[in-house]
Amino acid sequence: MSCLKRQGEAPAAHGVAGDFNTFAAMQPRAPAPTPPERRNGAPVKLADQRPTGVYLPNDNVLTPHMRSPEYVQLSTAAAMTLGIMPGRMHRCECTRCLNLLLTYPEGCRANCAYCGLARHREAERNYADRNFIRVDWPAVPVQQIVDIVARDGAASPFHRMCISMITHPRSDADTVEVLRAWTRRIDPAEIPVSILSNPTTMNREDVVRLHELGADIFTVALDAATPATFERTRGKGVQSPHKWQKYWEILEIAREVFGPQKFGAHIIIGMGETEFEALELVQRLLDLGGHSHMFCFFPEKGSLMDHLPATPRDQWRRVQLARYLMDYAGVRLEQMRFDGEGRVTGFGLPRAELDAIIDAGIAFRTSGCPGKFREDLSACDRPYGDSPPSDIASYPFQPNGRDLRRIRRQLGIPVVRID
Numbered sequence: 580m581s582c583l584k585r586q587g588e589a590p591a592a593h594g595v596a597g598d599f600n601t602f603a604a605m606q607p608r609a610p611a612p613t614p615p616e617r618r619n620g621a622p623v624k625l626a627d628q629r630p631t632g633v634y635l636p637n638d639n640v641l642t643p644h645m646r647s648p649e650y651v652q653l654s655t656a657a658a659m660t661l662g663i664m665p666g667r668m669h670r671c672e673c674t675r676c677l678n679l680l681l682t683y684p685e686g687c688r689a690n691c692a693y694c695g696l697a698r699h700r701e702a703e704r705n706y707a708d709r710n711f712i713r714v715d716w717p718a719v720p721v722q723q724i725v726d727i728v729a730r731d732g733a734a735s736p737f738h739r740m741c742i743s744m745i746t747h748p749r750s751d752a753d754t755v756e757v758l759r760a761w762t763r764r765i766d767p768a769e770i771p772v773s774i775l776s777n778p779t780t781m782n783r784e785d786v787v788r789l790h791e792l793g794a795d796i797f798t799v800a801l802d803a804a805t806p807a808t809f810e811r812t813r814g815k816g817v818q819s820p821h822k823w824q825k826y827w828e829i830l831e832i833a834r835e836v837f838g839p840q841k842f843g844a845h846i847i848i849g850m851g852e853t854e855f856e857a858l859e860l861v862q863r864l865l866d867l868g869g870h871s872h873m874f875c876f877f878p879e880k881g882s883l884m885d886h887l888p889a890t891p892r893d894q895w896r897r898v899q900l901a902r903y904l905m906d907y908a909g910v911r912l913e914q915m916r917f918d919g920e921g922r923v924t925g926f927g928l929p930r931a932e933l934d935a936i937i938d939a940g941i942a943f944r945t946s947g948c949p950g951k952f953r954e955d956l957s958a959c960d961r962p963y964g965d966s967p968p969s970d971i972a973s974y975p976f977q978p979n980g981r982d983l984r985r986i987r988r989q990l991g992i993p994v995v996r997i998d
């Protein structure tokens with residue numbers, strides 16, 4: 580088995596209207612109605628088959644009835660690292676982040692257009708069998724995961740654990756239960772915990788409780804960079820319940836409760852925002868004292884955006900590099916230059932300094948909550964979550980010389996030869 584999920588789509592060299600994905604071009608499909616007999620996880624609940632340990636997603640068998648907090652799903656990379664799934668990862672050893680995802684037969688009740696877990700997919704696939712960020716997510720008893728990590732102790736490869744909430748009436752309470760099950764056996768000072776939150780169902784008390792129970796970092800999966808892209812991909816545009824304002828309300832509460840550098844937001848690049856708009860958001864988060872974690876848009880198979888182009892590599896690299904410079908090299912948005920379409924034309928640093936940062940390669944690695952190596956190196960490498968391995972967007976390993984030459988070509992910043 581391999582971590583590489585073949586989906587066939589190659590990222591575009593250039594966007595559908597120039598060299599970036601424009602708002603006009605990135606229109607999701609409208610969701611089709613779901614037959615009543617497929618709604619709310621009905622096939623799984625009716626069959627009510629008891630789970631027997633680990634469940635590996637398989638469309639050809641009856642999906643067992645699994646629920647958090649007893650069960651969670653794991654990223655393929657985390658399952659391989661934990662030894663629950665056999666396999667290999669292209670050019671990388673393992674992931675340093677144990678990504679857990681709450682699971683229910685009803686699944687996520689939201690309908691985000693770019694997401695493989697979205698509600699409209701209940702028409703064709705049971706929740707635990709859906710692909711998400713290009714890979715399968717095996718379902719595993721929480722106790723089994725905790726037992727393995729507790730047994731490994733200081734030898735555990737994990738630098739961080741992350742609980743991803745979904746939109747479900749039980750999500751807030753069950754996140755607390757999963758966190759409790761973890762901290763009863765594992766010291767959160769040794770393996771810190773991040774919460775990838777779902778603000779739609781949350782209030783201040785939920786955020787405070789997670790902090791009191793030992794969560795270290797609280798992130799908000801804002802995903803869309805502007806109110807217009809948010810509404811179109813996560814709100815009324817796709818019959819989904821999320822509201823931009825509610826996400827910011829919880830983000831502001833997280834800022835108060837978790838404090839500086841301990842909160843942030845996820846942003847997907849290439850869903851119709853301009854480069855300037857994405858980086859304006861990065862600056863806003865920085866000015867609040869938080870961080871941004873970035874993903875490159877990829878047309879997830881089965882999602883309402885699977886007919887749209889992946890983010891062109893030049894657009895992605897410019898935003899990826901600019902975000903790194905802002906988060907870790909002290910460059911502000913006002914120092915950068917943009918053209919009339921909002922594209923980055925100047926990174927606000929002398930060429931020699933920019934070259935050194937490009938050559939260090941860290942700017943092009945997966946971004947996320949830090950691990951134990953260094954502040955600007957994410958524990959969470961999400962191997963090939965936002966691109967195929969043939970044209971990597973976020974590098975889950977240190978890019979080598981050949982990778983860096985390719986990155987420079989994508990950026991249009993060649994090496995300056997000094998003869």
Ligand code: SF4
Nearest residue numbers: 687689691694696697
């Ligand atoms: S809330 Fe999260 S898991 Fe649910 S559909 Fe939206 S992005 Fe996917």
